[in-house]
Amino acid sequence: MAYNCVVLAKQVPDTQRITGKVMNDDGTVNRSALPAIFNPEDLNALELALQIKDRFGGRVTVVTMGLPGATRILRESLYRGADAAVLVTDMRCAASDTLATSYILSCAVRRMDYDIVLCGRQAIDGDTAQVGPQLAEKLGIPQITYIEALEDLHDNTIQVRRNIGNGWQSVKSRLPVLLTVTGEANTPRVAAAKHLMKYKKARTPAEATAEIKAINPNAVEAEIKELSETRCDALKARGLLIEQWNLDQVEADLTWCGRGGSPTKVHRIQSVVLAAKESKEVEPTDEGLAEMIHELIDDKIIA
């Protein structure tokens, strides 16, 4: 039996490798200091989906919500073996919190044929781990969080091992189900040369249009439009069109999107400045260290 998997992925700033100043002087986050990467645990979710496809057949579709630049992680997914990719992008998505994000994603995922929805456990920019469970609730399907291993999949039943912090649990669910996958679940495969050769030409309609504009700088709008449509049809026929959906196309109710659809708001953001109130240098000598130990005993810090 083949299974259709939908993987939710996010492009995130690489918070582990920060270069330069994180905060601008006006108190906003300096995103240019943070290179954008494929959220690590979303790669584990993709890998699990690809393993399911390898063993049982079926299609893997990767969905991301983000700025047009997030297409990069969609192409990366195709290089690794995904069959199709969808970019949900719309300026009206801006400032969505996890609730609004999960609502928008649910509108997109609902339009697809899925047996298993997979997400990374959490994204390294927010570390909230909320979008997965919220999406499961919106889709009305069970969730299994913190997956460490796929134990069994047959007919309409999946069995997985999940990390419960102080141990593990082996659980079973009927499909469809949403899984959130941890970094322990697998080692993501790298891009395959044959996929790379094929999908390096994969484009979203917006990218295709931009390229056509660049080669035809003097063309009028109607010509551009016609050329783009022809180009997109050709891409689609070869499986190289990355779908691009806006909020109207996913039929989202704007009440629940973007800033207005987000109950949580930012009151304040501060740079982390930790400093000891008083500090002293200790000479790395027997005498220096003995004096420090003496002080710590006097202060009843050590007994």
Next chain:
Amino acid sequence: MIDVNRQGEVWVFAEQHGGKLEETPIELMSKARHLADTLKVKLAAVLPGDEVRHLSTELIHYGADKVYLVEHPLLRSYQTNSYAKVILELIGKHKPQIVLYGATAAGRDLAPRVASAAKAGLTADCTDLQIGTHKAGKDGEVHENLLFQIRPAFGGNIVATIINYDRWPQMATVREGVMPMPEPNPNHHGVIVTETVRLAQDDLPIEILQEHKRAKKVDLKAARIIVAGGAGVGSKENFKLVWDLANCLGAAPAATRPAVDLGFIDHDHQVGQTGTTVRPSLYIAVGISGAIQHQAGMAQSQKIVAINNDPEAPIFGIAHYKIVGDLNEVVPKMIRAIKEKGVKD
């Protein structure tokens, strides 16, 4: 979601497994008590489970004015859907203004499911909670007595204060170990309110086949003294220095994430954003540069001693005692100094 309800109570989800309360919701109780007192409302614990009535008294001693007790055989083991159904029904009925959860595996699984169904806000992994006033823009509306949900973001490089002024309840999960464990007060009184929620097998879409719990190899949260090693210690063999120093102080050995990733010591010993948050009396950092992710887990230690050969190491920014030198020489000297002072283990 529910409307803004200024008379609403402050709630803590009293997570229990097998009739034993988790530590994180208990840690939350003293903070929640403080929030409730500031707002002049009652503090309630929500206790779903099977045969868990005996935990009500414990929760009252930890500061609850009320315990909403929901007992049902189908609540014996934690499951997302059944527990979410209980919390949602009680929120609909009693309209609390704040609902808090420990950011445990179960808490982080449950709270977003509840938030989504309730169409309410939720902030993950808070390290502090306060009551404060928010003004939207310069001449904007003023919202008083809101829950300030304070949490690190962008890998711990910034601290964000999140609010929710219209779609209540205000909900947050709170990191393990960031709030000190309160002392139970046997003289604190409260009432037990028994609630009934209809549950059927359909509310349990997941079947738990097997569960394996393992005791942590070390209880860092309870340690009064911690000696932690970083990647700078160099090797697993050399990490013996950390163990030796810990042993002669009766301290718990700990490590940074890089040291754990390098295999110097087990993950149970990891302190920091992705490990345990600790607040010991004394934290000795050996060969730790002091990445912000590590600092997030130990900066609240009462006294910090840092040993590093790089005088520019960020750890020195928060250290009370700065020792610039080779840890291979400093640590043995320190052990000798401790033994000479007659410090007992």
